[in-house]
Amino acid sequence: xxxxxxxxxxxxxxxxxxxxxxxxxxxxxxxxxxxxxxxxxxxxxxxxxxxxxxxxxxxxxxxxxxxxxxxxxxxxxxxxxxxxxxxxxxxxxxxxxxxxxxxxxxxxxxxxxxxxxxxxxxxxxxxxxxxxxxxxxxxxxxxxxxxxxxxxxxxxxxxxxxxxxxxxxxxxxxxxxxxxxxxxxxxxxxxxxxxxxxxxxxxxxxxxxxxxxxxxxxxxxxxxxxxxxxxxxxxxx
Amino acid sequence: xxxxxxxxxxxxxxxxxxxxxxxxxxxxxxxxxxxxxxxxxxxxxxxxxxxxxxxxxxxxxxxxxxxxxxxxxxxxxxxxxxxxxxxxxxxxxxxxxxxxxxxxxxxxxxxxxxxxxxxxxxxxxxxxxxxxxxxxxxxxxxxxxxxxxxxxxxxxxxxxxxxxxxxxxxxxxxxxxxxxxxxx
Numbered sequence: 001x002x003x004x005x006x007x008x009x010x011x012x013x014x015x016x017x018x019x020x021x022x023x024x025x026x027x028x029x030x031x032x033x034x035x036x037x038x039x040x041x042x043x044x045x046x047x048x049x050x051x052x053x054x055x056x057x058x059x060x061x062x063x064x065x066x067x068x069x070x071x072x073x074x075x076x077x078x079x080x081x082x083x084x085x086x087x088x089x090x091x092x093x094x095x096x097x098x099x100x101x102x103x104x105x106x107x108x109x110x111x112x113x114x115x116x117x118x119x120x121x122x123x124x125x126x127x128x129x130x131x132x133x134x135x136x137x138x139x140x141x142x143x144x145x146x147x148x149x150x151x152x153x154x155x156x157x158x159x160x161x162x163x164x165x166x167x168x169x170x171x172x173x174x175x176x177x178x179x180x181x182x183x184x185x186x187x188x189x190x191x192x193x194x195x196x197x198x199x200x201x202x203x204x205x206x207x208x209x210x211x212x213x214x215x216x217x218x219x220x221x222x223x224x225x226x227x228x229x230x231x232x233x234x235x236x237x
Numbered sequence: 238x239x240x241x242x243x244x245x246x247x248x249x250x251x252x253x254x255x256x257x258x259x260x261x262x263x264x265x266x267x268x269x270x271x272x273x274x275x276x277x278x279x280x281x282x283x284x285x286x287x288x289x290x291x292x293x294x295x296x297x298x299x300x301x302x303x304x305x306x307x308x309x310x311x312x313x314x315x316x317x318x319x320x321x322x323x324x325x326x327x328x329x330x331x332x333x334x335x336x337x338x339x340x341x342x343x344x345x346x347x348x349x350x351x352x353x354x355x356x357x358x359x360x361x362x363x364x365x366x367x368x369x370x371x372x373x374x375x376x377x378x379x380x381x382x383x384x385x386x387x388x389x390x391x392x393x394x395x396x397x398x399x400x401x402x403x404x405x406x407x408x409x410x411x412x413x414x415x416x417x418x419x420x421x
């Protein structure tokens with residue numbers, strides 16, 4: 001999932017999660033202040049230094065454009081352009097602040113959780129959930145192809161596709177059937193390899209360590225957050 | 238009351254969570270909408286439908302919480318707040334369902350748990366919505382009262398509809414021998 005966003009040297013997963021959540025919380029609280037753009041610029045510069053280019057570029061362009069469109073529509077409907085910038089600011093806060101998490105490969109997070117002795121069953125489940133999204137999408141495409149061969153138009157603008165009987169019999173039942181079959185095959189494979197969810201001891205092949213580089217990343221995020229809160233507090237007085 | 242999860246239980250719930258997450262993407266176009274609860278309204282049918290199938294097949298106490306945790310996990314990367322929303326919703330729904338029925342043997346227990354899962358995420362998302370949109374409680378009660386009430390009602394109706402549809406699907410699958418609860 002989001003392979004194109006993964007950084008070559010990602011930040012420690014827990015540090016990325018902490019920084020994402022903290023910067024997002026403060027960014028949202030301060031989204032009404034024009035200083036939020038300076039805050040986002042600083043965070044963006046930190047992310048660039050840490051090599052999170054792709055995720056930052058995609059999220060800034062995507063969420064920025066989305067914010068401009070939604071803010072523009074709202075402003076046109078209200079006939080007031082004064083507070084137009086708040087919508088793009090909020091969207092950019094969401095887009096920029098989740099960049100560290102987007103750049104973390106899920107496998108790295110799972111390894112980290114394994115090191116923290118989280119139940120192996122839970123970490124296995126998490127890994128399967130993210131890894132199986134493309135597989136399930138492939139299954140959905142196959143089911144739609146099968147529907148087409150049976151004469152059901154699956155184009156999104158076709159009303160036959162949404163007819164409840166078609167949706168239930170030709171889409172939902174095969175999808176659940178495929179899900180059951182997939183999970184049965186996977187269970188068999190996992191059990192054959194001797195996996196036991198109750199077993200807590202596991203060797204992590206590539207342990208994930210918290211380095212000085214990660215510490216600096218957390219410190220810079222806390223600095224940005226503190227500065228933003230200080231500016232907001234100063235403006236409030 | 239409590240039974241240990243086997244690898245196949247976890248794997249089934251994980252694959253089902255992936256399917257649910259895929260349908261959860263339908264909420265993408267309304268993700269930034271300021272209408273309270275609209276995101277839940279769009280996705281609740283699918284979440285409750287697949288939750289029922291999961292509970293029907295696994296049916297062990299903790300299944301719904303695990304399902305909530307797994308459906309929330311992909312959201313952790315896109316919207317960390319939504320992860321907690323999903324997880325807490327599932328946990329509370331499970332506590333209520335098991336508190337009343339003790340197990341998932343009865344269909345009523347499955348319906349209660351799966352319906353409440355998404356319904357409970359609505360009040361849970363209120364603080365987040367206020368925080369994300371910069372609104373106040375007053376805004377939802379006075380400013381958007383009709384919309385809020387309508388959307389909440391829609392969530393309840395669609396969640397229950399999803400659950401009933403899920404029961405129908407699960408019933409068919411069980412008849413066909415594809416969804417036999419584990420351990421039987």
